[in-house]
Amino acid sequence: MITVNGIHVTFGRGTPLEKHALRGVDLTIPEGQFVTVIGSNGAGKSTFLGALAGDVIAESGSIAIDGTDVTKWATPKRASLVARVFQDPMVGSCTALTIEENMALAAARGRKRGLGFALSGDRRRHFRDRIAELGLGLESRLHDRMGLLSGGQRQAVSLLMATLAGSKILLLDEHTAALDPGTAEFVLGLTRRIVQENRLTTLMVTHSMRQALDYGDRTVMLHEGKIVLDVSGEQRAGLDVPHLLALFARQRGGEEIADDSLLIG
Amino acid sequence: MSEIAFFGAVEIGLVYALVALGVYLSFRVLDFPDLTVDGSFPLGAAVCATLLVAGVNPWLASLAAALAGAVAGLVTATLNVRFKILHLLASILTMIALFSVNLRVMGRPNVALLMQDTVLTPFYGLGLPDHVVRPLVVAVVVVAVVILLARFLSSEFGLAMRATGVNARMARAQGVETDFHIYTGMALSNGLCALAGALFAQTNGFADVTTGIGTIVVGLAAVIVGETVLPARAMLWALVGCVVGSILYRLAVQLALSADAIGLQASDLNLVTAVLVAVALILPRLRLKAALKREQPKGVVGR
Numbered sequence: 045m046i047t048v049n050g051i052h053v054t055f056g057r058g059t060p061l062e063k064h065a066l067r068g069v070d071l072t073i074p075e076g077q078f079v080t081v082i083g084s085n086g087a088g089k090s091t092f093l094g095a096l097a098g099d100v101i102a103e104s105g106s107i108a109i110d111g112t113d114v115t116k117w118a119t120p121k122r123a124s125l126v127a128r129v130f131q132d133p134m135v136g137s138c139t140a141l142t143i144e145e146n147m148a149l150a151a152a153r154g155r156k157r158g159l160g161f162a163l164s165g166d167r168r169r170h171f172r173d174r175i176a177e178l179g180l181g182l183e184s185r186l187h188d189r190m191g192l193l194s195g196g197q198r199q200a201v202s203l204l205m206a207t208l209a210g211s212k213i214l215l216l217d218e219h220t221a222a223l224d225p226g227t228a229e230f231v232l233g234l235t236r237r238i239v240q241e242n243r244l245t246t247l248m249v250t251h252s253m254r255q256a257l258d259y260g261d262r263t264v265m266l267h268e269g270k271i272v273l274d275v276s277g278e279q280r281a282g283l284d285v286p287h288l289l290a291l292f293a294r295q296r297g298g299e300e301i302a303d304d305s306l307l308i309g
Numbered sequence: 310m311s312e313i314a315f316f317g318a319v320e321i322g323l324v325y326a327l328v329a330l331g332v333y334l335s336f337r338v339l340d341f342p343d344l345t346v347d348g349s350f351p352l353g354a355a356v357c358a359t360l361l362v363a364g365v366n367p368w369l370a371s372l373a374a375a376l377a378g379a380v381a382g383l384v385t386a387t388l389n390v391r392f393k394i395l396h397l398l399a400s401i402l403t404m405i406a407l408f409s410v411n412l413r414v415m416g417r418p419n420v421a422l423l424m425q426d427t428v429l430t431p432f433y434g435l436g437l438p439d440h441v442v443r444p445l446v447v448a449v450v451v452v453a454v455v456i457l458l459a460r461f462l463s464s465e466f467g468l469a470m471r472a473t474g475v476n477a478r479m480a481r482a483q484g485v486e487t488d489f490h491i492y493t494g495m496a497l498s499n500g501l502c503a504l505a506g507a508l509f510a511q512t513n514g515f516a517d518v519t520t521g522i523g524t525i526v527v528g529l530a531a532v533i534v535g536e537t538v539l540p541a542r543a544m545l546w547a548l549v550g551c552v553v554g555s556i557l558y559r560l561a562v563q564l565a566l567s568a569d570a571i572g573l574q575a576s577d578l579n580l581v582t583a584v585l586v587a588v589a590l591i592l593p594r595l596r597l598k599a600a601l602k603r604e605q606p607k608g609v610v611g612r
Binding site for chain 1: 467468471472480481487
């Protein structure tokens with residue numbers, strides 16, 4: 045469970061480029077819920093995810109994960125509770141390390157890293173079994189460098205890596221945005237499967253309203269650092285992209301939507 | 310090249326192999342361009358020589374030298390991690406400071422080790438000529454360091470350190486305390502360089518504040534030569550490559566200096582080294598460019 049209480053984030057405070065990115069966000073996500081987050085560029089989606097992951101420390105308000113106050117925790121400490129997949133496959137993995145080394149790195153998340161071998165025979169077998177589940181034929185390529193994989197393969201492995209350490213919360217930051225439509229479809233299907241199998245509490249930021257409605261149980265829209273829309277259940281099931289746009293416009297007091305990125309289906 | 314010159318080159322190559330391993334840790338593993346080594350190498354020599362003159366056990370003196378180097382590495386890491394000073398500048402600050410520190414440690418610009426026992430003393434009377442004993446003893450130390458370092462880098466802790474250098478953001482997201490790994494890696498790297506300094510003082514019989522000049526370039530040259538002759542991906546072989554590179558580099562230098570036809574003097578060493586490193590850094594880029602040019606008609610780089 046994630047409880048976010050009135051968090052504020054400002055970048056470049058006191059400079060001409062000051063940006064009040066989050067202006068009091070409240071959100072409670074019960075255990076096992078899959079929330080999709082949408083919003084235009086600069087709405088604060090990525091900042092919000094960064095605030096949950098610890099990359100950005102909120103200047104006021106509080107964040108609790110499973111009842112523990114993590115507001116002041118830095119990223120490495122929060123990693124014990126939170127798994128992530130990044131938008132850019134290059135950011136989310138160590139391209140110069142092998143696939144199995146990347147997996148070993150992820151498997152030790154939230155654990156003390158000692159002087160024991162990072163890759164033992166047992167662990168290699170375990171990784172081979174797990175990566176075979178992806179059905180991409182990667183089980184024979186564990187010694188290959190991560191950088192040799194395609195973007196889609198890398199995101200698939202990143203998703204798998206997110207489950208290796210058994211954390212219950214998954215943060216997805218537009219993790220299909222850099223992929224072609226077919227591959228994105230595959231990775232999204234995989235996401236749904238992995239979230240269900242591991243019963244993960246999930247937050248998925250996406251630039252696509254279509255994806256936001258098709259996946260998960262609840263959709264939240266951010267605008268100018270605030271949550272302006274929060275739909276779930278039947279209300280959400282009855283929604284289509286045009287409805288969502290209309291709802292959004294009403295929330296904003298009839299303001300025109302000038303941002304094309306919102307319309308991408 | 311005479312037999313003595315050959316063994317001399319191997320000996321100095323082995324001593325600097327420890328520098329190369331340290332430089333590999335900072336430059337390659339942590340991606341932290343660290344010039345502290347120009348100060349930590351003579352620091353190791355100074356600490357070791359001073360302690361030997363004071364009658365301390367040579368192994369203990371070498372260990373103390375390594376620890377002093379580790380502290381120097383921690384200073385650079387602190388300037389960079391804690392106070393956000395650019396890594397190159399942070400290391401230059403420490404290096405400059407160490408010049409004064411080394412003079413303080415020795416109390417004078419150089420210390421001669423004439424009658425003092427060194428780690429080599431017990432092995433001199435065993436029937437082998439001195440110029441063979443020295444590289445042998447240093448080789449044992451280097452082999453031990455390579456094995457320990459390879460083991461360390463393939464541990465969970467070592468893997469996290471490698472990830473820190475490759476992709477710090479991802480490492481943090483996987484729960485790696487990247488700052489801590491930079492501290493540890495920098496301490497280890499400079500500890501090795503100081504140990505090299507300690508062995509240098511003991512094999513050459515003196516410590517001098519000026520011996521540090523250009524250490525970083527020599528270390529880097531060894532790493533690059535090693536990567537060229539032994540392009541390995543497995544950790545152990547990459548480290549062996551550093552050692553091989555260091556020895557080959559010294560042999561090449563020795564060969565160049567002893568060939569009268571080229572007309573080089575010992576004082577040209579730094580120029581030769583700088584040119585060698587520059588060429589080694591430029592070559593792969595040129596090769597890449599040539600490869601891209603060849604690919605272009607096929608439309609692979611169609612821009």
